[in-house]
Each structure stands twice: as structure tokens, then as C-alpha cells.
Amino acid sequence: MEKYRANLLMCAGTGCVASGTPKVRAAIEEELIKKGLENEIKIVLTGCNGFCAEGPVMLVYPEEIFYQKLTVAEVPKLVEEHFLKGRPYEKLMFKDIEKRHAIPLMNDIPFFKHQVLRVLRNKGLIDPDSIDEYIARDGYMAAAKALTEMSPEDIIKAIKDAGVRGRGGAGFPTGLKWEFASKSVADQKYMLCNGDEGDPGAFMDRSVMEADPHSVIEGMIIGAKAIGSSKGVIYVRAEYPLAVQRLQNAIDDCRERGLLGNDILGSGFSFDLEIYLGAGAFVCGEETALMRSIEGQRGMPRPRPPFPAHKGLWDKPSVLNNVETLAQIAPTILNGPEWYRQLGTEKSAGSKVFALTGDIRNVGLVEVPMGTPLKTIIYDIGGGMKNKKKKFKSVQMGGPSGGCIPEELIDIPVTYEDVVKTGAIMGSGGMVVMDEDTCMVSTAKFFLEFTADESCGKCTPCRVGTRVMLDMLTDITEGRGREGDIETLQDLSNDIIATSLCGLGQTAPNPILSTIRYFKDEYEAHIHQKWCKTGICSDLCSFEISEDVCTGCGACARACPQGAIVGEKKKPHSIIQDLCIQCRSCYDRCAFQSIKIGPAKEKDKTAVAVKDQEE
């Protein structure tokens, strides 16, 4: 084997690839050859590093220097400085905004510093297409242990003792799920993996499948042994081509090495699995719907009971685990339940991966111990608001099934129990941070649009109910809200939650209920005063310039597409209301926060029409 003195671990996750990894990689390769370093320095493409917003990112070993926002133009300089002369190249390092200095080491960057990597243990550290590199990191040792030294009961006990809970949403104890299926008697059982990550704003499963596909496969082998299954299916969204490719490659390698197939590792246990591509239906994240989809039917959920542990795929006992859950299995088996419980709380043990997105500075994937305060995640890891001038308003957790947690609850520790109390849910771990410019009614409407669109249509409350609620929210955001709408929405929400067939319908009203709970004033303002104070609902606002703040810089006037802003240079400007179309451009543009948003005003609509015609 060739020896390299340095490894460049370039992130080849979807995010970084989209930001230019392939081009940068080619440039580095070329430059290394130019400098004669190609035999000393090895480039490894890894899965998602997690710090997606800073991509393309690269980690240089052995020094552990973290480079971000790489560009082709900077490559010659980088290679010359760092790899030839050994002077880490400060220009491409992460900068701490407050202190204005570069942070060379990855683990000194706050985004990484507060994380503990279990699920993401191999992220950015191994080549996901190399089974050897996975094995080097203790890969398949847990499977070896489970297959040769442990009985199904031992495995189930270990997982139960560890307190592993499903990371897909509801947090059902994984060991218990396995136990049910293990006890079912059948000629065939199925071990299934849910890679149909659907919550908008969550991408940890994609990341794991891309960065560490073997960890999922190993988890499935162990689970298969626990329940007595010889066949597995990984159901992956077709929208994740890279994940599919990496998984397929990993499966092929496993088959070739005998880690899948008959008599794995000489243990006498046989298990094989295949990938099944989802075809784009959010509801297929629901386990019974996913099974219907694998059966080639419309992905419509089935009533439970019978539970999948008794009658699942093809009416055979089946276990469906989420990607993140499965990725935790191997280290837990290898290190034991106690190790697992070192992190987290009594009821929510271990760590959890979150996808931080929205109006936050450090967008990306983070893994923290359960029980970490929300505040730590948002401010210490996430770096606070992207726009420092804007205040934090709310964080949405749990996607369309979840809710919005307001600022006053930001100190809660993130555990299944504590999050549920707020009206949100842990969900798969999407955290969408919203600043004060976010209209909460519109946010609720966004989620309802999603659920109404993704409702399979099988049960009445979800099919019609989500549509009715969406219509009501649309009315409210467009100025047709009526007295009593809030109460009707709450009432209907409760009925839908109680009567819907599956989790989609049972949770679809959550975004409405939680926004009403914490931001009722916004609903009231929308309905009664016809006022959206964020200016997002263009029918419910008007913009005005406060003369005492305006510096007359003219930026707003230049931004206005209607030419509705007038004023002399260096003197306060004003907005011609009849022309204003409430596009919010001036508000976004003003550096002095001199634009104020007020309730909708009566205006002569012909003015805009006339103006449009002139153009």
C-alpha cells in the first residue's frame, strides 16, 4: 500500500457537490501533479461533513485544518502554501465573526466543538465507497459480535437496555419493536430501512446514507439477526441519487465480501437486502404506507392493528427502522448499553442528529447529546441569527407534523418529552430557525399546503380536513379571515387529530395549533386588523418610512420595483401608497430599519394598474 503523508478529505455530499466540490477537486489534483505532490498527498472524497452552508469544505489531515468555501481560483495558492510550504492557508479558514480571526482546526469551530459524533462517527472521515475504510473504523465488528456471540434475545436486551428509541419521529423504543417482530412466527420476516426522508428541512438520513452507508447496512444485519429475518429492503427516495449510488456500492461490496448473503462471516446466519426507490410521496414515510409502496401499490397507510411486527410487508412480520436509528446500532452493540447511556437523559438516551436550517448562521448537520438545551444548539452551534440585526422568533421542529417553539421556551433541553410539551415534536430532527421577519400564519399555511398536498386521500379527516384548514389559512392571509376562525381551526384540528387514520393526519394540525398557541396575536391581527406585521402577507400590510430614522440614502428607492418611493437625497423619503405593491423590497433593503410595517390601507388600485400599463 502506498503511503501518504497527508489526506485531504473533501466533502462530496449533495450540498458540497452542488457548491462545486468536483471542480475544486480536479483543480487540486492538477495542482498537486504540477507540484509533484501527487504521491504524497491523497484526496479522499467523503460523505456529507454536515457544514453544508460553508461548502465546498475540506479537512486536511494530519493537521486537521478545516477549509471552507473553496474555489478553483484559490487552489494554486492553497496547494503552494499548505501542501508545499506547510503554511496553512488562512484565507480559506472559517472565520469567527465576532473576533474576526480564522479558526484553523475543525474542532475549534463552535459548530463542531459542541458536537458528539456517534451516528455521524464516520462522517467526513472515511471514503463511503471504501468498505476497507469502514472496517478500519471497527466496521462490521458489531455485526460479527452479534452474529457469533449473541442470541437474538441478547441483541434485543442490549438495545432495550441502551434505551435506543426510533429516530424517525415518534421515538418508539427500538428494542421493543424488534422484540415484537422477533416473537412473531412466520416463514419469512422483513428487516426494512426507511430512507424516505420526507420532512422538509431534515436531511440527516441522506447525509448518513451518503457518508456512511455501511453503518446502515450493519445496523440492518444486526436487526435482522434479532428478529430472524433473511430479507431486507432499504427504501430510499428517488430524489437522493447519490445516496442510492453509495448504498448500492456498499451492498455490492458486502455481497462480494460475504457480509451479505448466505452464512455471513461463517456464522451460519443469512441475510440479504435490496434497495427500493420511492417514487415521491411523503406519506410513504409512514410505515404501513411504505410497505404498500414496496408492494407496488399506492402508498396508502393501513389501519393498525394489525401491526407490522405481525403483518407488515406482504403480510409478513416486518420491522421498519429509520436510517439514523440503524446507524446507532453497531456502536451500541460493540460498546454496550452503558456506553450508549453515557449521553442523554434517562428517557431520551444517546445522541441525536439535527438539521439546522433557516435564518441561522451555521446551516448544517449537527449531532448533540440528547438533552442539550435548544439554546446551545441555536446559538453556540448554530451561531445565532444569520442576520445579526434580526431577533430570533421561533424554531420549527418536527416538520409538517411538528410545531413552532417560541423564544420564551428556548431554554428547554431537547428530549422527546420536553419537545412534545411545547406542542412540537422531535420528528426526524429538522430545526428550521426563523427570525422576526417570519409570519407565523404564513408558516402554518406553508405546512398545511404541504400536508394537504401530501395527504394520500384515504381517510376523510386528513383528506378533506387539511384542505379545509388550508383554505381557511389562505383566507386569513389574504384578508378574508372571519371572526371565529381561530376557534374553528382549533376545534377542527382536534377532531382531525383524534380521527385520522395515520400519523400524517394525526399530526397535520400541529403547526396550526402550536402557532395559535404561541402567536395568537398574529392570527388576531391578521383577522381583525388585517395586519401582518412582518409584511409577508402582502394583502395585509402597508409600508411607511419613519422620517426620523431615514437618512435619505436612497437605497430603498432604488430597490423599489414600482418607483413608489420618492424623496430627495439625504432627506427622508416617503412611499406613495397607491403605487406600493407591498413587495417588501424596501424593507429588506433598508440598512437603518426605518421602514415600518402597518396594517393594510385602502388604496386606489387603479394606480398600480395604470403604472403597469405604462411599462
Next chain:
Amino acid sequence: MLQEIDRVIQQYKGKPGSSIPVLQRCQEIVGYLPPEIQKIVARGLKTSAAEIHSVVSFYSFFTMKPRGDHNIRICLGTACYVKRVEEVLSKIKDNLKIDVGEVTEDKKFSIETVRCLGACGLAPVMVIDEETYGAMTPKKVPEVLAEYS
């Protein structure tokens, strides 16, 4: 093309639950799934055309309309929503003068919206063919589209 489809059907024939993979392959081959193709699949898999059509119509991945040479997929996930992907979308619609689900007159572009692409870190995101464009703004729309014309 029909031979290729026949090969796909033969490959999956008799394998339970194969309608979705077969349809996916057919869509790759033909580009979309017109009724004639669905009928061939139904016959080949010993099921009814209504059953196949109901499956096709359920999943957003399947389309019964031909796409443009370049298919633009706009992510409508939460992160993209929060980052106002709507504005990017409407700019694209304005630019191409078509609505979501339509094809431009010259058959060059079609627009689709998709649920989360899982590239939230780059929000707002759009994908043209296989290429992902992150941190989109309405301003960037014309230059990105120009790459394809």
C-alpha cells in the same frame, strides 16, 4: 423503445411488487408515462390499467406529461420556503412564461416543484436535470437559465 420496455417487463415479470420499479425504468426510457406505455406495463405485469394508472397518479415522481429537454425542479421544503424560494420560482415562471407542470413552447424547459431535496444547507435550491443550484436568488435565475439555452 418498446423493445426496451418489454425487456424491463420481462426482467420483473412474476416478481411481486414490481410495478413501481418497472414504471421508473419506463419513465427513464420514454421520459414520461403516457397511457399507451402504462397499458403495456399493466398487461405485462398481469394487472389492470386502472391499477397502474392509480399508482402512477399517486406518486409525484411519475409524470404523464412529457418534460422539456431540461427539467427544472424547485425545492419547496421548509428551509427553502423560509429563504423565500417562492420568489425564485415566480421569477423562473416569469422568465419561461410557463407554470409549474408545464413545458415551454420550444420544449426546452419544464418546471416541477418537489418536496425537500435534502440540500437544505444550500436553500433555496433548484435542480436542473442533475445539476443542483444552491443559494438561489431571483437575480441569479436568468444567468442560470442562460447556461442551458
Next chain:
Amino acid sequence: MAKLTIDDLKKIKEKQKATFTLREGGSRAKITVHMGTCGIAAGARTIMTALIDEITKAGVEDVITTTSGCAGLCAREPMITVELLNKAPVKYGDLTEEKIREIFSEHVLKGNPVEKYALVVGSETTY
């Protein structure tokens, strides 16, 4: 390819150890080659190549090699710094291929600094 056994897993892991020592840390020895313009001009590249060659030959997995800029003593280039775990770093100067091979086997492998080539004991960090 033949089916893996548990022993094979362990072998693969061993084989990959060097790579992961590099990535995960845990190295016993770190050799820094000073690669400023001066160093390169004086032949630091040859030194680096020889060093990697020696490491490969010896089959050691816990030694990592890195580079740094000019150490400030341009006249004594090519130079390296050898740091063994929990020991003070030692700087060597005026190196040649033969010297570096000797230093490697004596100091890095056996733990005995080669005093005849040593310039300084104790040094600044690499950056």
C-alpha cells in the same frame, strides 16, 4: 473475492491503521519537514521522499509526517523536527538523504535522538 471471516475483518483493520492514525490522531511520532522556499531550494523534497520511503519500508503506522514553513534558520536547511510522544521536539539541520535515514531508524524507531545532527531540542509549534 473470498468471503470474509472475522479474522479478515481484523486484518483489514490493521492494514488500514496508518491511514487512520493520520486522520484520527494517536500518533507516536510526528516528523515535520520544513518546507519554506529556502528548504525546498536546499532539497527538502528529497528529504520528504526519503522519509516516506523509510516509513513505508519500516511498516510503522504511528508515525506521521507533516510540513511547515521556514523555521527561520535558512542557512541550515534542509531541516526537520522530530517529536516523539511526551518528549521534547528535536530539530535536525543540514540534512542529506543518508542522514535522514539514520535519524529515522535511530530516533524515530528506537527513540534515541541522533545528537550529531541535532540543532536544538525544544521548538515552536508548527504554526
Next chain:
Amino acid sequence: MLKLIINDKNITAEEGETILQAALKNNIYIPNLCYDKRLRPYGGCRLCVVEVEGQARLFAACSSPAQDGMNIKTDTPKLRKYRQTVLELLLIHHPLDCPVCDKAGECDLQDLAYEYGKPDSRFIRHRKASPPDVRGPLIELTANRCILCGKCVRICRDHQGRGALGLIGRGFPTVVQPAFGEILECDYCGQCVDICPTGAILSKTFKFKARSWFLEEKETTCPFCGCGCTLTLGLREGNILRSRGKEGIGVSDGNLCGRGRFGIDYINSEHRLKNPLIRENETFREVTWEEALSHISSNLKETINTNGAASVGAIGSQRCTNEDNYVLQKFMRNTIGSGSIDSSAALGYAKVQKAWNMAFGRNSHPIDLQSPYGKEILFIVESDISVTHPIFGLNILEASRGGAQLIVADSRETKLTRHSSTWLPIEDGTGVALMNGMMKVLIDKDLIKKDSAAGLKGFAELQAMLEEYTPAKVSQITGISEEDITAAAVALGTAKSRMIALSVSATENTKGMDIALAAANLTILLGEDPSTLQIPAEYSNTYGLYHSGVRPLKPEDKGIMEILYGDQTAFSALYIMGEDPVTTFPDSSKILKRLKSLDFLVVQDIFMTETAKLANVVLPASSWGEKDGTFTNAEGKVQKVFKVVDPAGDSKPDWMIIKNLALTMEKELGVRSLEDIQAEMKESQPTVTDEETTLTFNPAKYVRGEEPSQEFPFQLVIRDVLQHSGVTSTSSKSLDLVISEALLEINEEDAKKQGVKDNSHVKVTSQHGSIFLKAKVSEEVPQGTVFVPSHFPYAKINTLTHLASNGESPISVVKIEATLGK
């Protein structure tokens, strides 16, 4: 047995029953819109939610299993509110067009809205954009009324095995439609009409005919096939307006096929005979009953006087009641003095009967419609049971869905082959060879019940005969690979329980009695008792006809071969009741010749049939719906039919006409009423339930029919058509809308070779004649074989066929020529 409490009432339930099933069984109604006992629980409408003590969540009664000790409340204020909301949501887009909806008055949604609904809705103007309605014959779907319970889609796909309707789209915009919104093409069974809980799917024939509350409903037995389903007829002002199935009633338990649901309007046909007719030269003259009967009386008397009573023959009917047939044969034997009476069953069912008797030593062989259930393997030989006996077919499909392995040997693709686990696409008419081959495999592999089989009469002969049926040879004959033959045999041999089924039609094309014997041999070889072999009697009263004495009973009695095909003109007069030999019997030219040669022909029927046109006297009989009586279904179950409407014109029940004729002939039958007849029948017919079984092997060799030749390259196979049964159904206006003429089904490749286009006319020629038919190019039929139905009188299919002297009707070979133009 589980004990639970529902609404403070202690009830019991079976293990595996759902809460809803347990409740309904105990007369506790829980609202539901998407439940049907024939379908898997769906859990869609959410109206059946109930509260279970100690459980926070609600339980959907339709899908939650009843558990011991459950304390359930089905009607609490909380539940009422939830149901109110669900209904409110459903009614947002369901048009309130009850005044013009045929479902009103018996609409589940309407009833529930009345029970739970509030007059006002909190939601306004959220109506679904009107999706297009579904078009097609007989069945109409008004999309806006649909509440997406999915029952129609599921009954069509999961129960009927058809899948003509699909849920198209997702979520709120979902609609129920045939694929791509095309015209509905299906079995037209109409099960979707019955199952729809709203007015979304309606029968077109019933549309705007009557408000449901004006309908009077009466149960009777279906006049078509041997299943003997119970029809619930909707009547108003003396007219049958519709027919539907009702759960829990009769052998069909709510299921009906298209014939029973739509086909009974044949009784309203304008071609019904209304008055007795006497031929005068080339035309008929309407006469009174007195004149007709005395005309017949004197003619028959004269024939008897001149040629002897034995020169008078009669043909009974598989569609007439037991009473009609009994009286006819009694009339023949007592009044005329001739035992020469037979029926079309002689060409089919009687052969099965004979085989049955030879193999099992029994005189009667009732089938059991439930027999497919609980069997590990179902083996169907050359029989399209879903077409001949749709309800029996449904049970086979359901059993196979329940896990039974279904092996179907058939030359063409059928619903059963589509749903089979193994389809053996054999050459038509080679079922005997296949079964012989399978028996050989079973013997060679020692999979037979040796101890019981070897000692039976005929075993040695069977074994000797089977010697030549090696898999290789059988493969050559049947076109099925040796492996498949062996695999099928082994599957059958190793199964723990089995059913072997064929329809009578399988006996009609060459195979005759032999296929029944072969199947019986197979059954006995496997050590099974006769109930394993299921060969259902064909028509509504085939079984009863056979047992009421309409067949030769004494050696001197002549049967159908002599009556219609015999070469000597032994018969001078014939009395035909409810049969149309010219159309439905093979070799129609021969029959025409025979009938024309008679001195005197009486035809008693409900229509002016092709046969009636040749008669000297035509008597108008009352149809099935216009008289009381009984049918005996294929299970041997005697079921009543009722007079539900007034007889057409001056028509009379068959038995009454004959009774009157006997009276006119001054030889009273001794029966004056139905009760008399029934009492007498009971006495004369011994009960057949506890017959002894004597097993015998009857080796049956495979005999090749006519070989296709260069001149006649195609095999012609007569097959039944789902929407028709015999010829009566062709007079149904409703069914006429679906299939109105005989279509020649021909394989795509063959059609190409012959230059035949779909829907174009072809000339079909056999050695016996030629006819013109419309061609239907089909992927379902194999190359080298064409299929035709015999139902349609105008098609004159039997011009092409012939009858061998042994009573078998060999496969005909034909040539197909495309005709010019259309």
C-alpha cells in the same frame, strides 16, 4: 370465544373478529361508510371510531380486533361530535342533490347526515372542481357524489379480480375512474353499484325510474347459471326495475354477476310471445288457448294413432322450473305414453352425471360453492368458471387470495389464469392427456394413496393405460413443458387438501365424458372423496331437470341423439319446451333438416326462437319471473322462484299449459296445482343425500379431435361469454348494450397473417358450413385457436359444428377469411 361489552351489553365475539363485526352480529349499529365484509378493513371513512375504556385513543371499529374484556362505547357525545365533523367534511363537496339522486332514501351518507349532521356548515365554498363523470354502458359514476370510500375500487379489484376502476390522483383531488378517464370497460357485474354508499355509482338502467321508497323489494332465485343466487328485485307498479344482491341472503350472500343484476329485463322484451300461434302456410295466426290446445290435442292424437306413441318425443328445459319439467315428463309418459324425453343437458351435464356414476357409484352430484375455501391447492381444468359460474368463480378467487395455490390449465388467458399461481396454457381439448400425464407422474413418484387406490376396480387397467402418458408425450400433446407437468402433479400430490374443478363446458368440446372420468380418476388416485371434484351443473335448473325425469329412464326411451340427430325418421312429432336447438345445439343444419321433416312440432317458449319459427304451434309460456316454482341449483339446493310480475300477454306457466293440454287430451295428470306437483315430486323422488360411494377407476384415453389442416388451419372453440347465459340473456336490452353479437376472438399474430383487423367482418368456414362474424383481435387467446360464443341466435355458430355419433362434439377446424369492406 371472546367476551366484551358494547354499550353496556355483554356480547361474545370470535377470535379475529373486529369490533364492528362483533357489534353488527349483535345488532349494534356503528356508523360506517367504507366497510364491507367481503373486503379487507380499509379504515378510511373514520365514522366507525369508538371509545374503549382505559384507552386514550379512539379505535376504528372496522379494523380493530375485538379483544377479551374490552368495554366499548359506540355512541357518546364525544363520538357524535367527531362523526359530525367527519360528515361535515364529507358534505363540503358532496352535492346536496338528493332530490334528483336515485340513491336517496337508501343512501348511507344521507342517513348518517340525517342522524348526525347539523344543518349549517362552518366551511363555505370549498367545493371540488367538478371532475368528469365516468361513462360506460349500464354503470354511471357521478364523480362529485363520490366520498372516496374506495369500496367500488376494492370490490372490483380485490373481490371481482377485475380492477376496472382506480383511485386516480392523491389526496383531496383523488377521483374514482377507469384508467385515463376512458370509457368504463369491465365485467359489468354491477357490484360497485350495490356497494356504493352514496349515489356516486348508479345503474343506468334504473336511473330516474323510481324513488327508492316507492320500490317494493322481493327476493327470488336468479334464472341464469347453476349458482342459484338470490336476487332482490325492486318492483314498482308491476314492473321489475332493478335487481340487486343483499348481504346475508342466499348462496350469493350479496354478490351478483352482470347477468343476474342486469340481464333479467329479457322478460320485458318486445319479442315475447303473448298469444298462442298456429302456423298457416308460412305465417302464424294468433289463436285462443282453447283453439291451440285442441289443435295440438288432435294432431298429437293423430300421430299416436298413425305412428304410435313412441313417435312422439319431447325436449325439456334447463331453465324451466322443476315443476314445469316434472309435468312435461309426466305428460309424455302418462298422457302420450312415450318415454322419449330429453334435454340439452344430454350433451353436457348428463355426461358428467354418467361419469360421476361410473366413478363414484352415485346418482347425484351436488357441488359445494364453498368448497374452494380452506384448500391448499385448487386445480381448474379447461374451465372458465368465472364466466360460467361467476359466484363460484369469486369463491375460487377469494380462496386463492387467502393463500390457496391456484393452478389453471386453460388454452386462453382468463380471469382465473390471471390470478393463478400457475397457468398451464394447454392446447385446447387436451385436458384428458394432461391429467393422465399428471396421474402417471403421481404413480411414478409414489404420491398416490396406494393402499386405498390399488385395491379399487380398474386400477390395473388405469395403470396400464397410463403407461404411454409419459411427461414427454403429454408435453407434446398439451404444449406444456415436462417440468411444468411434473411440478403441477407434485404440487397436487403433496398438498394436504385440494379441490379439482371443471365446468360442464369443458365436456362439450370433444372431451365429453372422458374429461370428467379423468378428473375422477385423479381424484380417487389422490385418495380424495368425491367432494374434491367440483363440476357444477350449468344452468339455473339443470340439476333439477335431470332429477325430475327429463331424460330417458327405460331402455326403450330415446334420448336427444335419436330425437334430433338420429338417421331413421322414427319421430313424427316433437314437443319442445323452453329450448332452442336450432341455435344452441351443434350441427344446426342437421337439426333444421330433422325439425322440418316432422309432421308436427309444438314449441312452447317465451320468445319466438329460431326453433319456434319452424313449429306448427307456438305456445306462449310465462317467464321465470311470472310464475311460482322451484329451481335446484348446482348444490342440489331447491330454491323458490316467485311470480313477481304479471305474465306477458296471455302467456301461462309451462306446467299449467301442459296440464291444460293433458286435460284437453282428456288424460288428466292428476295434479291441479303447484302444491300437488310438489307433493308428488317429493314422493316420487327419493332423497339422494345418503348415497353410498363405490369407487371405480375408468381409464379415459385422450382422443384427438379434428386436426387443423392446411385448408382449415384453426381450431374453433365455443366459449361462454360473461355477460350471457344461454340465449335468453341475448334478449336483455341491458346486456345487449355490453355485448350484442357473437365476436370471433382471434390472436393478434393470426389476425395479422389472415389480414383480419379488429372489429372487421370475417367469413368462418368449417366442413359443415360457413358464417360471417365480427372479429375481435385479442391478446388473450392463443395462436391457432379461435373462440366464439354460441349465445347469439343470429350468428348461427352451430352451422360450423357437428356432433359425433358417440354424442361428443369434437373440436371443429375452420378457416378464417377477411371480408372486403366492413
